[in-house]
Amino acid sequence: xxxxxxxxxxxxxxxxxxxxxxxxxxxxxxxxxxxxxxxxxxxxxxxxxxxxxxxxxxxxxxxxxxxxxxxxxxxxxxxxxxxxxxxxxxxxxxxxxxxxxxxxxxxxxxxxxxxxxxxxxxxxxxxxxxxxxxxxxxxxxxxxxxxxxxxxxxxxxxxxxxxxxxxxxxxxxxxxxxxxxxxxxxxxxxxxxxxxxxxxxxxxxxxxxxxxxxxxxxxxxxxxxxxxxxxxxxxxxxxxxxxxxxxxxxxxxxxxxxxxxxxxxxxxxxxxxxxxxxxxxxxxxxxxxxxxxxxxxxxxxxxxxxxxxxxxxxxxxxxxxxxxxxxxxxxxxxxxxxxxxxxxxxxxxxxxxxxxxxxxxxxxxxxxxxxxxxxxxxxxxxxxxxxxxxxxxxxxxxxxxxxxxxxxxxxxxxxxxxxxxxxxxxxxxxxxxxxxxxxxxxxxxxxxxxxxxxxxxxxxxxxxxxxxxx
Amino acid sequence: xxxxxxxxxxxxxxxxxxxxxxxxxxxxxxxxxxxxxxxxxxxxxxxxxxxxxxxxxxxxxxxxxxxxxxxxxxxxxxxxxxxxxxxxxxxxxxxxxxxxxxxxxxxxxxxxxxxxxxxxxxxxxxxxxxxxxxxxxxxxxxxxxxxxxxxxxxxxxxxxxxxxxxxxxxxxxxxxxxxxxxxxxxxxxxxxxxx
Numbered sequence: 001x002x003x004x005x006x007x008x009x010x011x012x013x014x015x016x017x018x019x020x021x022x023x024x025x026x027x028x029x030x031x032x033x034x035x036x037x038x039x040x041x042x043x044x045x046x047x048x049x050x051x052x053x054x055x056x057x058x059x060x061x062x063x064x065x066x067x068x069x070x071x072x073x074x075x076x077x078x079x080x081x082x083x084x085x086x087x088x089x090x091x092x093x094x095x096x097x098x099x100x101x102x103x104x105x106x107x108x109x110x111x112x113x114x115x116x117x118x119x120x121x122x123x124x125x126x127x128x129x130x131x132x133x134x135x136x137x138x139x140x141x142x143x144x145x146x147x148x149x150x151x152x153x154x155x156x157x158x159x160x161x162x163x164x165x166x167x168x169x170x171x172x173x174x175x176x177x178x179x180x181x182x183x184x185x186x187x188x189x190x191x192x193x194x195x196x197x198x199x200x201x202x203x204x205x206x207x208x209x210x211x212x213x214x215x216x217x218x219x220x221x222x223x224x225x226x227x228x229x230x231x232x233x234x235x236x237x238x239x240x241x242x243x244x245x246x247x248x249x250x251x252x253x254x255x256x257x258x259x260x261x262x263x264x265x266x267x268x269x270x271x272x273x274x275x276x277x278x279x280x281x282x283x284x285x286x287x288x289x290x291x292x293x294x295x296x297x298x299x300x301x302x303x304x305x306x307x308x309x310x311x312x313x314x315x316x317x318x319x320x321x322x323x324x325x326x327x328x329x330x331x332x333x334x335x336x337x338x339x340x341x342x343x344x345x346x347x348x349x350x351x352x353x354x355x356x357x358x359x360x361x362x363x364x365x366x367x368x369x370x371x372x373x374x375x376x377x378x379x380x381x382x383x384x385x386x387x388x389x390x391x392x393x394x395x396x397x398x399x400x401x402x403x404x405x406x407x408x409x410x411x412x413x414x415x416x417x418x419x420x421x422x423x424x425x426x427x428x429x430x431x432x433x434x435x436x437x438x439x440x441x442x443x444x445x446x447x448x449x450x451x452x453x454x455x456x457x458x459x460x461x462x463x464x465x466x467x468x469x470x
Numbered sequence: 471x472x473x474x475x476x477x478x479x480x481x482x483x484x485x486x487x488x489x490x491x492x493x494x495x496x497x498x499x500x501x502x503x504x505x506x507x508x509x510x511x512x513x514x515x516x517x518x519x520x521x522x523x524x525x526x527x528x529x530x531x532x533x534x535x536x537x538x539x540x541x542x543x544x545x546x547x548x549x550x551x552x553x554x555x556x557x558x559x560x561x562x563x564x565x566x567x568x569x570x571x572x573x574x575x576x577x578x579x580x581x582x583x584x585x586x587x588x589x590x591x592x593x594x595x596x597x598x599x600x601x602x603x604x605x606x607x608x609x610x611x612x613x614x615x616x617x618x619x620x621x622x623x624x625x626x627x628x629x630x631x632x633x634x635x636x637x638x639x640x641x642x643x644x645x646x647x648x649x650x651x652x653x654x655x656x657x658x659x660x661x662x663x664x665x
Contacts, residue, residue, distance in 0.1 A: 016652065016655050016656055016659045017652050017655040017656075019634075019648075019652070021633065021634050021637065022634065023634045025649060025652055025656075027656070027659055027660075027663075036500050036501075036553075037552065037553065037554065039504075040503065040505045040554075043504075048646070050646070053656075054660075064500075065501070080501075082501035083501055085503060086501055086503060089503050131552060131554075132551075132552055133550065133551050133552040133576060146576075147552035147576055148552060148576070148579075149552055149553075149554035149557075149576060149579060149583060150505075150554040150555075150580075151554060151580065151583035151584065151645070152579070152583065154646065155645060155646050155649065158646045158649075158650070159646060159649045159650060159653075159656060160656065160660075161649060161652075161656060163645060163649060165632070165634075197488055197546060197549055198488075198545065198546040198549065198572060198574070201546070201572065201574065201575060202575065231546065231549065231574060231575070261664075265664070297488055318485075318487065318544075322486075322487055322488075415492075415497050415551075416497055417497050417498075417500060417501065424520065434490075434492070434550060434551075436490045436492045436493065436550060437492070437493060437515065438493070438515045439492050439497075442496070442515055442520065443520075
């Protein structure tokens with residue numbers, strides 16, 4: 001019998017029962033909750049007279065609607081009544097059911113996928129779910145973590161389990177040494193550019209290889225975060241010394257003897273040498289250039305030294321029509337060098353790229369330089385903890401001196417549920433995860449890239465090659 | 471959940487690949503705390519101009535398709551955000567079935583959990599249904615019991631769906647109630663978990 005993959009092992013360890021008709025009931029170790037996808041779940045629970053089975057396994061964080069300035073004024077001062085209602089609903093629901101909550105402005109608040117790991121709540125080998133597709137972020141720690149819908153949020157609240165079909169196993173091996181100016185974001189874009197946004201549908205991806213071994217935990221989180229953009233249910237990296245070093249000493253991890261037992265447990269979390277993967281992909285990162293998206297899907301990727309592609313060169317009628325539509329929306333002409341495209345806005349933030357390493361990378365590029373005239377550039381740290389760390393290092397001052405706005409944490413302009421969004425036609429260099437039509441604001445045009453690339457772009461005023469700024 | 475057995479209705483073709491849930495229901499409509507009232511937000515940026523006026527060209531605004539119950543989409547339908555508001559908005563509009571060559575996973579699961587039938591057929595078959603719906607939109611039948619899509623022309627397409635999902639849709643099952651029947655297994659699992 002073939003060995004087990006990491007995913008197989010975590011699956012087996014969480015299998016509570018198989019129903020009479022053959023469906024797995026999988027235990028959920030940690031349930032993260034936000035204000036957008038939970039109100040209907042709590043309402044359903046209340047309506048059915050059900051309880052939250054294990055409130056201590058839930059952690060609620062306000063993040064999607066929170067404005068990125070004036071948070072100390074409190075929720076009651078948020079202009080948008082609907083945003084206020086949603087934030088108030090979460091506060092009421094967590095109070096009713098006794099769930100730990102990091103409200104807007106609290107010391108431990110931030111984007112839930114930044115907060116979980118930095119508090120040490122994300123552990124290797126856990127099953128973690130949240131009503132948010134970017135829950136895949138937590139896979140960086142060797143956890144099985146993925147997004148769920150609101151009906152499933154209600155199901156997890158009531159039963160601490162999920163009904164689930166097992167996914168297939170995919171392994172993506174990153175080999176070679178990442179060149180200066182590239183990192184986790186480029187790895188993610190390289191993969192999605194290669195296999196497409198449905199390339200991993202039905203699979204859980206395990207990332208491995210020398211370039212992953214060398215990647216920081218922040219970089220691994222970025223990569224796992226964007227796994228959902230390749231269609232996979234989840235992405236994961238087996239825990240190693242870097243994982244342990246990141247977690248050690250954080251408040252949410254097991255303490256004392258329990259820490260030692262946890263290390264022993266976590267040391268068994270790897271794919272067996274003879275484990276079988278349904279699909280294997282190898283990507284050599286040694287030759288990659290920093291990557292940028294040109295279109296309206298995360299798979300529309302080109303190297304920064306490339307040009308906007310030409311639909312006339314496509315033979316497939318549907319793909320040609322799609323590309324023409326994307327170019328029309330983006331207001332781009334085929335053959336245009338990507339570095340000649342001017343931007344209006346720069347957004348450094350989101351659960352993809354707003355951790356301390358990302359802020360450091362941006363600050364290193366802009367130190368002693370200034371944002372180009374006419375450009376509005378903002379940095380939205382992923383959490384209060386990231387914000388404090390950056391301020392302790394003086395990075396906020398570097399960014400402010402360079403002409404950036406230094407904002408308060410939240411999901412912000414990744415999806416624009418708060419006041420931060422693009423105006424129609426505005427073009428944005430963004431460190432977020434989706435360049436869908438209208439994602440950052442109706443008519444807004446998004447180019448995805450790494451924080452260092454976005455910082456260089458802010459300085460240049462057009463999409464820039466970060467390697468010229470190192 | 472309302473059971474799904476057989477649906478007869480108008481089919482609306484939307485032959486676009488990678489229709490994401492941001493398109494199906496843009497962010498401003500996620501601020502509700504209810505599951506209903508999302509009809510107006512469905513495909514908002516495609517259906518309405520910035521002033522809120524209807525865009526006459528968009529197919530859901532054309533008189534023949536306003537009462538559509540079946541949406542015929544493209545590859546990777548429902549990709550992106552996990553927002554269940556997307557299937558809620560489709561249901562609110564009156565769509566109870568989406569036919570496409572492939573679906574994004576979370577969206578597919580969200581459909582099943584709301585009694586909205588996702589039908590997967592080969593790309594060529596979806597294209598034929600789409601073409602027929604452009605010529606004559608009414609009288610399509612989606613029969614879950616026999617797993618068939620029957621077009622008004624008489625053409626029949628058989629589709630595959632996992633038996634678990636099929637039964638859940640046919641019965642309109644309360645999944646939480648069903649899982650709670652395994653409460654003793656969950657208790658035991660928790661008592662044995664080592665941390």
